[in-house]
Amino acid sequence: MPDGSVGQPISRRLMLRLAASTSVVAAVATGDDDVGAHRKRIYIAADDHTDYMWTADEQTYRQAFLETIDHYLDLADQTDDRPLHFQSRWNCDGLLWLREYEQHKSPEQVDRLVRRIKSGHISFPMTVLVSCYGAMPAEAAIRSLYYGGQVERRYQIRLPMAVAMENQTLPLGLGMLWAGSGVRYSWRGICGCASKIKDSASRRDHDVYWWVGPDGSRVLMKWYSLYKPVTNGSYWNEGPGGYAEARYPEAAIKFVETDADFQSRNPHHVLGLFGQGWDDLETKVELDDPVNSFPAVAQRMTDETRQVIVSNELDYFHDMEQTHGKGLPAVQCSFGNEWELYSASLAEVSASVKRATEKLRAAEAMAVMVEQERPGFDRSLDGMRDQAWIAMGLYWEHDWTADGPVSRKQRAAWQRKIARQIVDYVDSLHDLAAKALGELIGSDDPSDLKNNRRIFVFNPLSWERTDVVDVAIDGDDWHVVDKANEKTLVSQVAVQEGHTSLRFLAEKIPACGYRVFELRAGKTQPAAATIRVTDGKMVSAHDTIIVSPDGAIDFWGATRLGKVMIKPGARGNHLEPALGKISIESSGPISTTVRVDVARPIARTTRVTLFEHLDRIEIDNRLRENFSSVESWRYVFNLRFPRTVHEEVGAVIRASTLAEGGDYADRNARTDWLTMNRMVLMRDTTAAVTIANRDCLFFHLGDARTDPMDSSSNTIYALAGGQVDGSKLGIPDQGGDKTFVQRFALTASSPKRTIAAAMRGSMEFANPLVVGQIESFDGPLHPTELSILNVSSDSIIASAMKVADTRDGFVVRLWNLADKPARCTVSMNRPITSCKQVTHVETDIGPMEVADGKVAVAIPARGWLTLQVNV
Numbered sequence: 062m063p064d065g066s067v068g069q070p071i072s073r074r075l076m077l078r079l080a081a082s083t084s085v086v087a088a089v090a091t092g093d094d095d096v097g098a099h100r101k102r103i104y105i106a107a108d109d110h111t112d113y114m115w116t117a118d119e120q121t122y123r124q125a126f127l128e129t130i131d132h133y134l135d136l137a138d139q140t141d142d143r144p145l146h147f148q149s150r151w152n153c154d155g156l157l158w159l160r161e162y163e164q165h166k167s168p169e170q171v172d173r174l175v176r177r178i179k180s181g182h183i184s185f186p187m188t189v190l191v192s193c194y195g196a197m198p199a200e201a202a203i204r205s206l207y208y209g210g211q212v213e214r215r216y217q218i219r220l221p222m223a224v225a226m227e228n229q230t231l232p233l234g235l236g237m238l239w240a241g242s243g244v245r246y247s248w249r250g251i252c253g254c255a256s257k258i259k260d261s262a263s264r265r266d267h268d269v270y271w272w273v274g275p276d277g278s279r280v281l282m283k284w285y286s287l288y289k290p291v292t293n294g295s296y297w298n299e300g301p302g303g304y305a306e307a308r309y310p311e312a313a314i315k316f317v318e319t320d321a322d323f324q325s326r327n328p329h330h331v332l333g334l335f336g337q338g339w340d341d342l343e344t345k346v347e348l349d350d351p352v353n354s355f356p357a358v359a360q361r362m363t364d365e366t367r368q369v370i371v372s373n374e375l376d377y378f379h380d381m382e383q384t385h386g387k388g389l390p391a392v393q394c395s396f397g398n399e400w401e402l403y404s405a406s407l408a409e410v411s412a413s414v415k416r417a418t419e420k421l422r423a424a425e426a427m428a429v430m431v432e433q434e435r436p437g438f439d440r441s442l443d444g445m446r447d448q449a450w451i452a453m454g455l456y457w458e459h460d461w462t463a464d465g466p467v468s469r470k471q472r473a474a475w476q477r478k479i480a481r482q483i484v485d486y487v488d489s490l491h492d493l494a495a496k497a498l499g500e501l502i503g504s505d506d507p508s509d510l511k512n513n514r515r516i517f518v519f520n521p522l523s524w525e526r527t528d529v530v531d532v533a534i535d536g537d538d539w540h541v542v543d544k545a546n547e548k549t550l551v552s553q554v555a556v557q558e559g560h561t562s563l564r565f566l567a568e569k570i571p572a573c574g575y576r577v578f579e580l581r582a583g584k585t586q587p588a589a590a591t592i593r594v595t596d597g598k599m600v601s602a603h604d605t606i607i608v609s610p611d612g613a614i615d616f617w618g619a620t621r622l623g624k625v626m627i628k629p630g631a632r633g634n635h636l637e638p639a640l641g642k643i644s645i646e647s648s649g650p651i652s653t654t655v656r657v658d659v660a661r662p663i664a665r666t667t668r669v670t671l672f673e674h675l676d677r678i679e680i681d682n683r684l685r686e687n688f689s690s691v692e693s694w695r696y697v698f699n700l701r702f703p704r705t706v707h708e709e710v711g712a713v714i715r716a717s718t719l720a721e722g723g724d725y726a727d728r729n730a731r732t733d734w735l736t737m738n739r740m741v742l743m744r745d746t747t748a749a750v751t752i753a754n755r756d757c758l759f760f761h762l763g764d765a766r767t768d769p770m771d772s773s774s775n776t777i778y779a780l781a782g783g784q785v786d787g788s789k790l791g792i793p794d795q796g797g798d799k800t801f802v803q804r805f806a807l808t809a810s811s812p813k814r815t816i817a818a819a820m821r822g823s824m825e826f827a828n829p830l831v832v833g834q835i836e837s838f839d840g841p842l843h844p845t846e847l848s849i850l851n852v853s854s855d856s857i858i859a860s861a862m863k864v865a866d867t868r869d870g871f872v873v874r875l876w877n878l879a880d881k882p883a884r885c886t887v888s889m890n891r892p893i894t895s896c897k898q899v900t901h902v903e904t905d906i907g908p909m910e911v912a913d914g915k916v917a918v919a920i921p922a923r924g925w926l927t928l929q930v931n932v
């Protein structure tokens with residue numbers, strides 16, 4: 062899509078359209094549907110390439126989708142009497158095409174389309190549109206396919222393909238999430254433009270391969286090397302390896318039959334040339350167009366040496382799998398990030414999507430609890446939910462370059478709209494579920510409720526935990542009592558950003574469950590703060606920290622390890638030099654917060670909080686003015702030649718190349734900004750540091766931000782935001798935003814800390830305990846404590862617990878974070894009566910055995926598994 066491709070420009074709005082003709086091409090010359098092994102089989106697949114909100118806006122694309130589908134439905138009808146290989150076929154490159162068709166066409170017309178999907182004349186991938194995935198939380202990547210799951214169930218079809226197109230890079234874990242969602246095949250072509258990958262336009266290690274996930278799952282991938290223009294004056298990406306490989310179908314066929322380089326890497330009988338539409342709005346070709354009509358080309362070019370097949374892409378993959386599948390190589394690596402990086406040019410909007418994806422966990426887990434008592438309580442949100450799933454598939458639409466006919470301003474406004482669709486749904490479900498839960502929790506002692514506030518503290522995570530809770534209060538004349546034992550708890554009043562809260566330590570909050578506390582009037586004898594603080598120096602039982610007047614951390618000593626964690630002379634959380642004002646914002650028996658206010662260059666507030674009973678150090682940065690530059694938070698740790706792993710997309714992977722024993726490709730990759738998701742774990746032989754992350758999308762590993770990663774570096778930069786590839790790519794000036802929240806938590810530990818332990822700690826930081834008001838006291842739920850999920854494993858966590866999209870029971874999605882297979886037992890608050898394994902998009906796979914109301918599961922190393930249960 063973006064300009065700057067090799068070759069000379071052609072008209073963007075080129076319409077491959079000739080005058081309608083009545084002369085249908087007569088019977089096939091050979092009359093031969095035989096796909097015998099003696100001939101090469103070349104599958105040519107026509108599709109558009111949807112550059113949504115780049116080439117044109119939503120309304121214009123809607124019209125193009127509807128008209129194009131109708132056009133190819135007609136062509137399918139017109140070619141029904143031809144031999145199979147010469148019938149018209151059309152491939153939509155995103156399910157949004159189907160969604161628009163469902164919403165704007167009659168049931169009869171939709172029925173006609175579905176029949177053509179089933180007959181193999183129109184195909185759809187499971188992906189909503191062409192997206193970039195490197196910045197996506199795993200659950201967002203999965204939810205972005207959820208509309209596909211609905212479609213599969215609604216029409217009794219399967220969608221075994223997914224596409225991520227044009228962007229030069231691809232994360233490792235995505236293939237595994239796709240495979241778990243029922244995807245078996247993917248094809249890919251790149252732009253070879255707007256890229257810093259020097260070898261993006263050179264050969265790949267393999268052109269067709271099994272994309273193997275960290276768990277051993279696999280997707281058959283066709284990702285040809287980007288070769289060269291197939292005709293004079295065309296772009297590279299309009300030939301094999303590009304995103305419009307078959308734009309010049311005859312030339313492309315000749316190319317793959319004559320180019321020695323291509324043939325040496327594709328010695329197969331089965332070849333695929335996919336993609337016809339390029340940066341144009343739509344691609345409607347008539348049957349009598351001898352140059353561009355795929356049926357015409359296939360028929361003309363089929364001879365004794367080759368069978369050319371008008372393809373629905375699936376036919377290619379079936380043939381490839383059957384004919385060559387056993388001999389294909391395996392590729393298991395990440396190619397890093399490129400165009401997804403531009404989502405950091407709207408850093409706060411992108412952070413809002415990331416935060417909402419995380420908050421969804423609490424909203425859905427509470428909803429499961431409520432659903433058991435009030436089935437369908439949130440039905441009014443179904444429309445918002447479905448739109449949110451679509452929005453998850455749209456937010457990282459690949460045209461973040463924002464350099465097309467649609468202006469940057471329009472693109473930015475659209476990104477905000479899509480983000481709001483996600484955030485609004487999550488907030489609505491969260492509020493509705495929390496309120497309903499507050500009405501359902503009972504009381505064994507309603508007498509003392511007149512003056513007291515009773516609250517539940519809900520833990521959205523699948524393990525019991527102890528964490529700090531903030532309850533909003535008026536005034537400061539309150540204390541808190543644990544309802545399970547009527548004990549008064551130690552608490553403190555904390556004021557932050559104008560909000561006053563009572564802060565206390567909530568102990569042993571059960572997995573996906575709550576405990577009940579009561580706020581009562583009157584102060585208790587204040588307990589002394591044990592964390593000592595002088596100027597910027599803070600000393601707790603766990604750590605000693607020195608916060609400097611620019612908000613950076615100049616010293617960090619981990620007491621238990623007896624080790625200095627920030628490299629002496631270097632710093633942590635360093636944005637830029639500044640002279641700010643240090644103050645103690647709050648101090649008490651639960652936590653102590655040092656606050657730094659900086660007026661310039663970028664006005665901001667940084668809070669550093671140490672806890673009495675928790676071993677994490679929380680850092681809360683709030684930028685309070687707009688910025689145009691590329692900004693990042695630098696941390697230099699006191700670790701020698703450490704190894705670094707980080708949460709990528711559905712996988713925790715090692716930040717080094719395959720040659721170094723890591724997870725990144727040795728070539729065709731970009732590694733200056735790696736996916737940060739919820740954590741980075743860095744360790745040497747003496748200690749480990751976990752950097753938990755709630756808001757930022759990417760980090761750089763190494764000293765110089767513009768270099769590729771330095772896999773043994775002790776330095777990271779968390780990207781605060783900016784146009785990392787210059788002012789021509791992405792949204793300038795953060796779209797005018799003036800407020801940015803960017804929070805990290807640091808934990809020092811032994812170098813033996815497991816990835817599961819680091820992820821649990823990071824998820825606790827990203828999923829605060831939820832506080833809800835108990836409004837009614839005769840509810841059916843237990844008055845002091847309830848847990849609805851038990852997962853009996855240290856390495857297996859629940860990524861999601863939700864009401865099934867079909868409302869038939871509940872869905873539990875598990876992730877094994879260990880490097881070896883693990884088993885666990887899954888149980889709920891009520892006996893499980895039936896269970897089936899489903900894809901991640903909730904389509905049936907098969908029944909699971911239930912014994913004693915529980916389900917035993919085994920998950921491969923680093924694998925994911927989704928269950929649907931009834932209780």
Ligand SMILES: [Zn+2]
Binds near residue numbers: 111227
């Ligand atoms: Zn594109």
